[in-house]
Amino acid sequence: xxxxxxxxxxxxxxxxxxxxxxxxxxxxxxxxxxxxxxxxxxxxxxxxxxxxxxxxxxxxxxxxxxxxxxxxxxxxxxxxxxxxxxxxxxxxxxxxxxxxxxxxxxxxxxxxxxxxxxxxxxxxxxxxxxxxxxxxxxxxxxxxxxxxxxxxxxxxxxxxxxxxxxxxxxxxxxxxxxxxxxxxxxxxxxxxxxxxxxxxxxxxxxxxxxxxxxxxxxxxxxxxxxxxxxxxxxxxxxxxxxxxxxxxxxxxxxxxxxxxxxxxxxxxxxxxxxxxxxxxxxxxxxxxxxxxxxxxxxxxxxxxxxxxxxxxxxxxxxxxxxxxxxxxxxxxxxxxxxxxxxxxxxxxxxxxxxxxxxxxxxxxxxxxxxxxxxxxxxxxxxxxxxxxxxxxxxxxxxxxxxxxxxxxxxxxxxxxxxxxxxxxxxxxxxxxxxxxxxxxxxxxxxxxxxxxxxxxxxxxxxxxxxxxxxxxxxxxxxxxxxxxxxxxxxxxxxxxxxxxxxxxxxxxxxxxxxxxxxxxxxxxxxxxxxxxxxxx
Amino acid sequence: xxxxxxxxxxxxxxxxxxxxxxxxxxxxxxxxxxxxxxxxxxxxxxxxxxxxxxxxxxxxxxxxxxxxxxxxxxxxxxxxxxxxxxxxxxxxxxxxxxxxxxxxxxxxxxxxxxxxxxxxxxxxxxxxxxxxxxxxxxxxxxxxxxxxxxxxxxxxxxxxxxxxxxxxxxxxxxxxxxxxxxxxxxxxxxxxxxxxxxxxxxxxxxxxxxxxxxxxxxxxxxxxxxxxxxxxxxxxxxxxxxxxxxxxxxxxxxxxxxxxxxxxxxxxxxxxxxxxxxxxxxxxxxxxxxxxxxxxxxxxxxxxxxxxxxxxxxxxxxxxxxxxxxxxxxxxxxxxxxxxxxxxxxxxxxxxxxxxxxxxxxxxxxxxxxxxxxxxxx
Numbered sequence: 001x002x003x004x005x006x007x008x009x010x011x012x013x014x015x016x017x018x019x020x021x022x023x024x025x026x027x028x029x030x031x032x033x034x035x036x037x038x039x040x041x042x043x044x045x046x047x048x049x050x051x052x053x054x055x056x057x058x059x060x061x062x063x064x065x066x067x068x069x070x071x072x073x074x075x076x077x078x079x080x081x082x083x084x085x086x087x088x089x090x091x092x093x094x095x096x097x098x099x100x101x102x103x104x105x106x107x108x109x110x111x112x113x114x115x116x117x118x119x120x121x122x123x124x125x126x127x128x129x130x131x132x133x134x135x136x137x138x139x140x141x142x143x144x145x146x147x148x149x150x151x152x153x154x155x156x157x158x159x160x161x162x163x164x165x166x167x168x169x170x171x172x173x174x175x176x177x178x179x180x181x182x183x184x185x186x187x188x189x190x191x192x193x194x195x196x197x198x199x200x201x202x203x204x205x206x207x208x209x210x211x212x213x214x215x216x217x218x219x220x221x222x223x224x225x226x227x228x229x230x231x232x233x234x235x236x237x238x239x240x241x242x243x244x245x246x247x248x249x250x251x252x253x254x255x256x257x258x259x260x261x262x263x264x265x266x267x268x269x270x271x272x273x274x275x276x277x278x279x280x281x282x283x284x285x286x287x288x289x290x291x292x293x294x295x296x297x298x299x300x301x302x303x304x305x306x307x308x309x310x311x312x313x314x315x316x317x318x319x320x321x322x323x324x325x326x327x328x329x330x331x332x333x334x335x336x337x338x339x340x341x342x343x344x345x346x347x348x349x350x351x352x353x354x355x356x357x358x359x360x361x362x363x364x365x366x367x368x369x370x371x372x373x374x375x376x377x378x379x380x381x382x383x384x385x386x387x388x389x390x391x392x393x394x395x396x397x398x399x400x401x402x403x404x405x406x407x408x409x410x411x412x413x414x415x416x417x418x419x420x421x422x423x424x425x426x427x428x429x430x431x432x433x434x435x436x437x438x439x440x441x442x443x444x445x446x447x448x449x450x451x452x453x454x455x456x457x458x459x460x461x462x463x464x465x466x467x468x469x470x471x472x473x474x475x476x477x478x479x480x481x482x483x484x485x486x487x488x489x490x491x492x493x494x495x496x497x498x499x500x501x502x503x504x505x506x507x508x509x510x511x512x513x514x515x516x517x518x519x520x521x522x523x524x525x526x527x528x529x530x531x532x533x534x535x536x
Numbered sequence: 537x538x539x540x541x542x543x544x545x546x547x548x549x550x551x552x553x554x555x556x557x558x559x560x561x562x563x564x565x566x567x568x569x570x571x572x573x574x575x576x577x578x579x580x581x582x583x584x585x586x587x588x589x590x591x592x593x594x595x596x597x598x599x600x601x602x603x604x605x606x607x608x609x610x611x612x613x614x615x616x617x618x619x620x621x622x623x624x625x626x627x628x629x630x631x632x633x634x635x636x637x638x639x640x641x642x643x644x645x646x647x648x649x650x651x652x653x654x655x656x657x658x659x660x661x662x663x664x665x666x667x668x669x670x671x672x673x674x675x676x677x678x679x680x681x682x683x684x685x686x687x688x689x690x691x692x693x694x695x696x697x698x699x700x701x702x703x704x705x706x707x708x709x710x711x712x713x714x715x716x717x718x719x720x721x722x723x724x725x726x727x728x729x730x731x732x733x734x735x736x737x738x739x740x741x742x743x744x745x746x747x748x749x750x751x752x753x754x755x756x757x758x759x760x761x762x763x764x765x766x767x768x769x770x771x772x773x774x775x776x777x778x779x780x781x782x783x784x785x786x787x788x789x790x791x792x793x794x795x796x797x798x799x800x801x802x803x804x805x806x807x808x809x810x811x812x813x814x815x816x817x818x819x820x821x822x823x824x825x826x827x828x829x830x831x832x833x834x835x836x837x838x839x840x841x842x843x844x845x846x847x848x849x850x851x852x853x854x855x856x857x858x859x860x861x862x863x864x865x866x867x868x869x870x871x872x873x874x875x876x877x878x879x880x881x882x883x884x885x886x887x888x889x890x891x892x893x894x895x896x897x898x899x900x901x902x903x904x905x906x907x908x909x910x911x912x913x914x
Contacts, residue, residue: 050763052759052762052763055762056758056759056762076762077759077762077763078762078763078764078765078766078767078768079765079768080763081763081764081765081768082765084763085763086760086763086764088756088759088760090756093752093753093756093757093760094756094757094759094760095760096703096706096707096757096760096761096764096766097706098688098706098709101835101836102835105835105836106764107764107765108833108835109832109833109834109835110764110765110766110768110832111765111768111832112831112832112833113833114833115833115834115835115836115837118833118835118836119835119836122835136903136904138600140713154764155764158764158765329724332728334724334727334728335724353730354727354728354729354730355730356730357730358728358729358730362728363728365721365724365725365728367721367725369745369748370721370722370725370726370745371725371726371728371729371745372745373740373741373742373744373745384729387729387730388730413748427729428728428729431730
C-alpha cells in the first residue's frame, strides 16, 4: 500500500539529511507505528506519505514514495486526498469549518462526492466514532478527546485507504486516549484501513501495532514486528523494560501478556517492599484553603485545600478540564481566584505585584514558548536576570545545571521541546521561588527526555522546593512524584502517597503496577532495585 | 391522518423543524428594512420593530449567534437616543414650540454656525427622534436576519465561483477569536515572568509569541486544507481567471451600490433598482463562468421550498407597498411636524407591515443545536 524506496530527505539549511536511504513497505490493512527519539524524522516520514514533504515543507526528497500506486512526486497532497487521510497533533489547528457535521463533510465536498452519498457517509462516520450526539456542536466547545475523534472522522469520510496520525493522543488524558485508540483499532479491524501512527508514549499503542518502524537518528530505520524491534530500542514502554529485566522472550507488549508471564517474578518479589519516600515533616511552604475559581457559571476549582511541604513532588492528575491548570494558576496568584486563601510563607502571592509573586511561586505554563520573545537563548537568560534582579549569568548557570550545552546564540524556537522547557524553567528558577509549578511538562518529550526531567524535578525537591506537576502521563507521575492529588470536576477526590493512589486506580495505574498487582510496585527501576537486593 | 391526506401533508411539511434557507431570512429582513427606510412615522416604525422582534422570538434557534438580537435592540435604542441627545447638545431649534430653555454656550469665531445647547423646540426634538427611530428600525431588521440565519450558512449558499472568498471569510472568522485567545494567554504568561516593561518593549513581549503562534496556526491550517483536497483540479488559464474575476467583482459592486440606493430614499433613482439589476446581470454572467472551474459539492445544501418563497415574499411586500406609497402619497409616511400633530397610522402601510409577521407561523421551527430532541419537545 505504501512504499518508500531509498528515500533521502534533506531540509534546506540542514547539515545532514533527516532520512537517509530509507526504505519501507507497509501492506494493506497494517497498523504501522513510527517511533524514535525527538527530532529523528517521525513527522517527515508521516508527511512524505501524502506528499506534504516536500511539496509543502520544502526541502529535497530523493528516491520514490508511492501510495496505492500514486507517486508523490507528481501528485501533490490535494490530489492524494481521496487516498490518504491525515490527522495532526493539534486537531483544533487543522479544523477548517466550525461545526462537527460540516467538518466531517469538508473533504468530501472538495472531492465533489454527490450530496446523497455524503449524507450517508457522515451518518456512518458519526456512528463509527461514537460522536453522533455531538453532530451540531461547535468544534471549539468539544473536549480534546472529542475533537481528536472528529478529526479522525473528518479524514475517514473520504474513505481513504491510508490513515496517517501524528501523535493523536499526546494532549489527551488516559481515558480519552483509550477512546481514540479504540476507534483507530476498530478501523484497522473492521474496515481494513492501513494506519500509520507516530507516538511518543509507546505504552499506549505498542500492543496494537503490527509493525514498528524505529528511526535511529542517523537517517536509518529498523522495521519489523514490535516485539523484535523493541528488544534493544532506546525508546521502550515500561512493560517492555520489565520484560527485558525479567528476561522474558518474546517480549510482552501488553499488560495482559506480561501479567500472564509475571507469576514467577511476583513470587520472587514476594516479601520485598517497594521503597516509599516518607512524607516530609514540617510546616508546608504553601498552604491553600477553600480555593474557588469560577468563570461565569462554570466552577473550575471548588473549595480545594492543598498543603505543599518543602522537598516534596506532587503530581496533579485528572481528566482534561478537571481544573488542574486553573488550580495551578490560582496558586501562583496570576490566575483568577474567586475566593479562598493562598499563603506562601505568610504572604498571598495574588496580592503581590507579578515580579514579586514569581519570587515565591514559579509557574511553567502548558505552552512554555509563550514566555519567550527574544532572539537568542543568551538574551532570554540576560533578560531573566534583570527581571529577577539576580546577578548577571545566574539564569545561564541554572540552565547549564538543568540541561548543559545549549548554545547561547540559538533562537529559542530552534531548540527541542525539552531544551525549551529547560530554558523556561531556568528563567522561572532565576527568581528563586520556594514553590515550582509545572503544567503538563512531559508534552513532546521522549523517554530519555522524561528521565532527564524526572532527575531535574527530584533535584528541585532535594533543594528544598515544593514541586507540583500537572500531568496526564501516569508513568511519569509514578516515577517522579511522592504524592498524587487527583481532581475531578474541580474537586480533589484523592490525595495520598503515589503508590496508594495510583496502584488501585484503573485509569491511572502505571503498567508495572498493573502487571505486578496486588504488589504495589510502580516503576521498572523499583523492581530492578528489589531484584538486585533479592539476588545479592 | 389517513382521512385527509392532502391537508395533513401540507401542514406537516411546513411544521417539521428545519433550518430555513438563510437567503429567505435575509430577503425578508432587507425587505422590512427597506420599508422602514421609507417612513418616519413612529407608529409604523414601532410596528416594524415589533414585527421583527416577534418573528425572532418565535423562530430563532438556540445557536450562539441567535442571542445577538438583544445587542441589536440595545444598539437601536442607543442610536435613537443619541440622535435626540445631539439635537439637544447642538441646539438650534428655536422655531416652533420651545419646550426646553438651555443657556446657549457661545463658541469662538472659528466655530461660527455651530450652536452649543440653547433653546430646544418640540418639533426639532421629534424630528430627531423620528429619524433615530428609522435608523434603529433598519438596524434591528438586520439584527433579526443575523439572529434567524447563521451568517456562515449564507456562505454555503453562495455560488461555486465565490467559494474561495467564502473559505477565506470562514477562516478569518475563526482566526479572530483564536488571536484574542492567544493574546490573553501570552499576556497572562508574561505576568508569570514579572514583565515590568511598558510601551514598545512590553508590546514586543506579547506581539512576538502571538505572531509566531498565529503563523504556526495558519501553516498548520494550510497543510490540513491541502491534505484534505482544497483546490483540487482547477485547470483554468490565467486570462480566464482574471476575466471572470473582474466580472464578478464588478457585478458584486453593482449589487452593493444598488442595495444602498434602494435603502437610502434620498439617493437618485437610478442608483437604486436599475443599479441592482445591472449588478445582478453582470454577476449573473460572471458567476456561472467562474463556477465552471470549481469542482466540488455541497453538504446538505439548504433547499428553497414554498416556505422560503413565502417568507421572502412576506418581507418584500411591505417594501414594495411603502416604496410605491412614498412615491404617490407620502403624506402619512412622513408625519407633519409643522403644524405639530399626533401622527396618523396609514392603514394600507400598516397592513403591509403586518404581512411580514406571517413568517412567525409560515417558517418551519428551527432545529436545536444543543440537542435535536429538545427542538422536538419544544
